[in-house]
């Protein structure tokens with residue numbers, strides 16, 4: 001969408017061209033023209049003589065009248081400072097501006113309008129081609145593959161759609177052996193329900209094997225095995241070392257064994273206002289992560305919690321926080337709890353659960369995320385709310401720029417989606433926040449794929465955290481079936497066309513596709529639109545209003 005908007009904005013810039021400037025230039029040119037007319041005649045003559053000479057040589061076999069028409073004997077080519085502004089004579093914006101004006105006055109189009117126009121254009125083009133080929137009687141659907149090819153050409157895009165046959169040949173990974181025999185045809189395998197670790201191992205060796213000559217295969221395999229053995233023994237000693245480090249870093253399980261007994265919210269010794277808040281949320285029984293986390297968090301221990309998406313991690317950290325806040329000293333308002341989330345959507349979601357949970361308490365909350373009014377937030381922060389729910393960027397903005405706002409009083413630091421926060425994009429911000437919080441705080445990390453990499457966690461200066469991994473053997477939700485399509489390196493350019501084919505033939509409804517970049521997501525949205533596949537894009541370049549409209553559309557339809 002941005003590409004199109006930028007195009008329109010470029011035009012707008014041209015529109016700012018000053019009429020007065022232009023008039024001045026024209027006036028100036030007229031004067032210059034007069035001066036040019038009065039150029040010394042001898043130079044003209046010299047040039048015309050030279051031209052005539054050349055002309056004479058060339059035109060031996062040509063008609064004389066034609067020659068005279070082609071070459072104007074009065075033409076002069078004089079390169080000198082005086083004549084510099086001669087160029088300006090032809091530099092007339094009138095025509096260009098006249099061409100631009102109607103464009104500029106038209107309202108800017110939405111991406112969907114642009115897609116529809118483009119689609120119609122190509123449709124009519126295809127129809128007319130079919131008619132001229134005498135195939136107009138076949139009222140079949142437009143061949144979308146051809147259409148995409150046409151689109152590719154139009155846009156000089158590197159997306160090239162192969163024949164449908166190729167997509168038909170996507171096979172389960174079990175057929176990998178056959179695939180090697182016929183590499184050109186069946187280069188991509190479709191592995192239904194195959195575990196990823198199998199895929200990973202085979203992928204590497206397959207690619208290597210393809211390039212190996214018969215004679216060198218044995219040697220290669222031997223080397224490979226040797227290397228494997230070496231790396232296995234290395235990794236096993238590394239494992240031992242890591243295990244030891246983890247043992248020293250994390251709290252011993254025996255320390256917390258007595259805590260894992262709470263079967264219901266009532267047996268967790270929670271206060272009435274919290275129990276009321278829970279029942280208002282409709283939470284009757286705690287989920288496994290809540291059952292394990294709440295009692296340990298209430299003891300003030302640091303926690304590294306990992307549980308699958310949708311397992312109730314938010315309430316797992318909010319309940320002990322709310323409970324502890326009931327016993328806080330109330331003389332001076334103080335910011336005591338900081339909850340960090342990687343995105344504003346997650347922060348808003350967390351804030352909404354926290355608000356409901358706190359509705360029977362006197363705890364105060366503040367949402368501190370990008371997109372909201374900075375001044376308003378600053379005023380809210382000055383009231384010293386008990387809990388701040390924030391995204392790292394906006395919080396740092398306040399730490400640096402809001403006078404009198406500090407993190408010195410934080411007693412509990414919670415990092416939601418900690419694995420994402422530990423990624424490079426957030427690491428500098430996270431370090432700065434952690435450095436600004438007091439060392440004596442309680443720290444809790446939660447994530448669906450919680451890391452237990454000691455090196456990463458050391459940065460967050462946890463104090464012998466308790467590791468709570470619910471169902472660590474199951475990396476994903478139980479009902480989730482994972483399949484994969486393998487795209488070989490030399491077929492990378494076919495990735496978009498494969499995706500389109502999958503969405504047209506196999507997964508036709510309610511599909512979410514994740515891309516590595518906003519640009520790619522946008523590009524695919526355009527391609528889908530042109531192919532009459534209903535699709536919407538959702539990424540950080542959209543305004544809050546666009547996201548809200550899209551959410552309504554997605555979830556209310």
Ligand SMILES: Nc1ncnc2c1ncn2[C@@H]1O[C@H](COP(=O)(O)OP(=O)(O)OP(=O)(O)O)[C@@H](O)[C@H]1O
Pocket residue numbers: 282283284285286287290307308309310311312313314315448
């Ligand atoms: N004890 C409970 N009883 C009933 N429903 C619950 C309970 N705890 C959480 N839920 C509901 O389960 C859903 C998922 O909860 P939540 O968002 O906290 O999960 P999560 O593990 O944080 O997921 P994500 O990783 O996507 O953030 C929410 O709709 C929430 O209202």
